[in-house]
Amino acid sequence: MTTSFLIELTVLILAAFLGFEVISKVPTLLHTPLMSGTNAIHGIVIVGAIIVAGLPDQDTWIRVVSLAAVALATGNVVGGFVVTDRMLEMFKRRPGERKEGERS
Amino acid sequence: MSRTDGITVAYLVTIICFILALRFLSSPAHARKGNWIGAFGMAVAIVATFFLPQLDSSTFWPIFVVMAVAAPVGAYAARAVKMTAMPQMVALFNGVGGGAAALIALADFHNTAPEPGLLDVNVSISTVFSGLVGSVSFAGSMIAFAKLQEWIGGRPIVYPGQKLGNAALLGALVALAVVIVAGVQEDALLIGLIAGAAAFGVLFVLPIGGADMPVVIALLNAFTGLAASATGFVLHQTVLIVSGMLVGASGTLLTLLMARAMGRSVANVLFGAFGQLQVSPEAQVAGDGAVRPTTPEDVAVMLAYAKRVIIVPGYGLAVAQAQHAVRELAEELEKRGVDVRFAIHPVAGRMPGHMNVLLAEANVPYDQLYEMDAINPDFDQTDVALVIGANDVVNPAARNQPGSPIYGMPILNVDHARNVVVLKRSMAPGFAGIDNPLFTDPKTVMLFGDAKDSVEKLIAALKRV
Numbered sequence A: 001m002t003t004s005f006l007i008e009l010t011v012l013i014l015a016a017f018l019g020f021e022v023i024s025k026v027p028t029l030l031h032t033p034l035m036s037g038t039n040a041i042h043g044i045v046i047v048g049a050i051i052v053a054g055l056p057d058q059d060t061w062i063r064v065v066s067l068a069a070v071a072l073a074t075g076n077v078v079g080g081f082v083v084t085d086r087m088l089e090m091f092k093r094r095p096g097e098r099k100e101g102e103r104s
Numbered sequence B: 001m002s003r004t005d006g007i008t009v010a011y012l013v014t015i016i017c018f019i020l021a022l023r024f025l026s027s028p029a030h031a032r033k034g035n036w037i038g039a040f041g042m043a044v045a046i047v048a049t050f051f052l053p054q055l056d057s058s059t060f061w062p063i064f065v066v067m068a069v070a071a072p073v074g075a076y077a078a079r080a081v082k083m084t085a086m087p088q089m090v091a092l093f094n095g096v097g098g099g100a101a102a103l104i105a106l107a108d109f110h111n112t113a114p115e116p117g118l119l120d121v122n123v124s125i126s127t128v129f130s131g132l133v134g135s136v137s138f139a140g141s142m143i144a145f146a147k148l149q150e151w152i153g154g155r156p157i158v159y160p161g162q163k164l165g166n167a168a169l170l171g172a173l174v175a176l177a178v179v180i181v182a183g184v185q186e187d188a189l190l191i192g193l194i195a196g197a198a199a200f201g202v203l204f205v206l207p208i209g210g211a212d213m214p215v216v217i218a219l220l221n222a223f224t225g226l227a228a229s230a231t232g233f234v235l236h237q238t239v240l241i242v243s244g245m246l247v248g249a250s251g252t253l254l255t256l257l258m259a260r261a262m263g264r265s266v267a268n269v270l271f272g273a274f275g276q277l278q279v280s281p282e283a284q285v286a287g288d289g290a291v292r293p294t295t296p297e298d299v300a301v302m303l304a305y306a307k308r309v310i311i312v313p314g315y316g317l318a319v320a321q322a323q324h325a326v327r328e329l330a331e332e333l334e335k336r337g338v339d340v341r342f343a344i345h346p347v348a349g350r351m352p353g354h355m356n357v358l359l360a361e362a363n364v365p366y367d368q369l370y371e372m373d374a375i376n377p378d379f380d381q382t383d384v385a386l387v388i389g390a391n392d393v394v395n396p397a398a399r400n401q402p403g404s405p406i407y408g409m410p411i412l413n414v415d416h417a418r419n420v421v422v423l424k425r426s427m428a429p430g431f432a433g434i435d436n437p438l439f440t441d442p443k444t445v446m447l448f449g450d451a452k453d454s455v456e457k458l459i460a461a462l463k464r465v
Helices: A003-023 A028-054 A060-090 B003-024 B031-049 B057-080 B083-112 B121-148 B162-182 B187-205 B210-235 B238-261 B266-271 B296-304 B315-319 B323-335 B354-361 B372-381 B451-464
Strands: B308-313 B339-344 B369-371 B384-388 B419-424 B444-448
Touching: A003 B003, A003 B210, A003 B238, A028 A060, A028 B003, A028 B031, A028 B057, A028 B083, A028 B210, A028 B238, A028 B354, A028 B369, A060 B031, A060 B057, A060 B083, A060 B354, B003 B031, B003 B238, B057 B083, B083 B121, B083 B187, B083 B210, B083 B354, B121 B162, B121 B187, B121 B210, B162 B187, B210 B238, B210 B266, B238 B266, B296 B384, B296 B419, B296 B444, B296 B451, B308 B323, B308 B354, B308 B372, B315 B323, B315 B354, B315 B451, B323 B339, B323 B354, B323 B451, B339 B354, B339 B372, B354 B369, B369 B372, B419 B451, B444 B451
Parallel strands: B308 B339, B308 B384, B339 B369, B384 B419, B419 B444
Antiparallel strands: none
8 A cells, every 4th residue: 555546546536426426417318428428538548558558668469469459549539529529419409400411 | 847747737637628528518508519628638638648758759650650540440430320329339439448448457567567476456456457347348348239239139148057157257257366466467367367357248248138238338338437447546647547437437327327217226137137037928918908000190180289299209219210200290290389399218229318319310409308207297288198119118017017027117107198199010019028008098099100101101191181
């Protein structure tokens, strides 16, 4: 048990409470964008992936493994934000303009 | 301020952006802006990471190449996916994120544990957690994806000794994790753990039926978040700890909400193999009263002279691709001064909130979409409840037949409306395989046929009224 670990643990617990607080205010209307949005957020593993892939002097197989992680995380991040945007764009109020045939 | 301090501040900006992104999701008016704030935060984190002093810039070019290839693939998938396929997409991203977390754990383990017993206990625990949970999430998500995509049957796959076998495998994995934490820090052990966890993920999701996928996807979402958070402990990066935990909290909340909307416990959903055990319909009588079939013309008249109409869409509507036709029907009625609203059950669709997205895509304004608790009291003052492709979520047996398998599940009180019209393909039972007394209720009429076809006929008939 080190102090830095205890600080990290504190941050984790606070984030958990904050998460519950913020997310309980999201209406059911937006639960699918919430899922895809949080999907994009867990793409933050890309930071971890870059770190392990960017360390000097590593075995080739570890490089391959970490680059695979970078690839997965990148797809996760980009796809997650793009699909969430696409969805949120569709939610319109009553007099909203109609865009027919915009299916991709 | 040193370079590391600057990077820490950048990560703080990222965290704030993510929290704001979630905050903005509390209203559809701001949600889109929030998403871009989140994306901005992510970009800040990615750029900042490349400035970390422990990284070697000569290793960057393969990273850039990989990112340049993967980013358009992700963007393309996100643009091409149909809204009905959103659950698969989310499952896939869950899996991908979980897989990345497991791989990071492995790579870092190899780097920092050259000699047995060198790792801090908290780091080694985080490493095995990240590897285990990330890998379960990866493999489980792939099976969920395959089920939703109908590559494999949506029916639960069960065999004798399944629970015992799964429990034994999980026990073995935990034992292996303990051995690693205790000091036997060999690459092979962690690789074994990750591979075993993948096998467990497959076996864990296989027995869960297609109708329960909303719960599974939400749970896997939580798993991936927690795996990402654990990666933060491994690498001592607060930004990962916080972001992962936010996702973990969201997934957990949604899992609980979905299970509650089905009137079951999470454990029952995960281990109950719903639809398998309860599809023994010999006890179910195929309706004691007769159903009353009707014609589009009759329904059109009924709707045209109604004051208040509530449309209850189920997944059958999406399967028939009738969303646009239904929106037209609603507009046609509104032109005649009818008050039209949509009642959305939380489990309508294949993931939390799915039906709202499908209707929004068809340009139904979101202020017309009502959630169950908000609209249930209004059915008493409703002239016509129009049920399209929904079954179990409007089954009054859930409220008043204690013996029914879905008893206790919250439902839309469609039977309180003065008239009920059910659009249905045939008299086949719903997902749960349970008889629905609503169909034989004296105030219910049935309009049989493909949902899209029926709704289009309704619109045509309405224009002639």
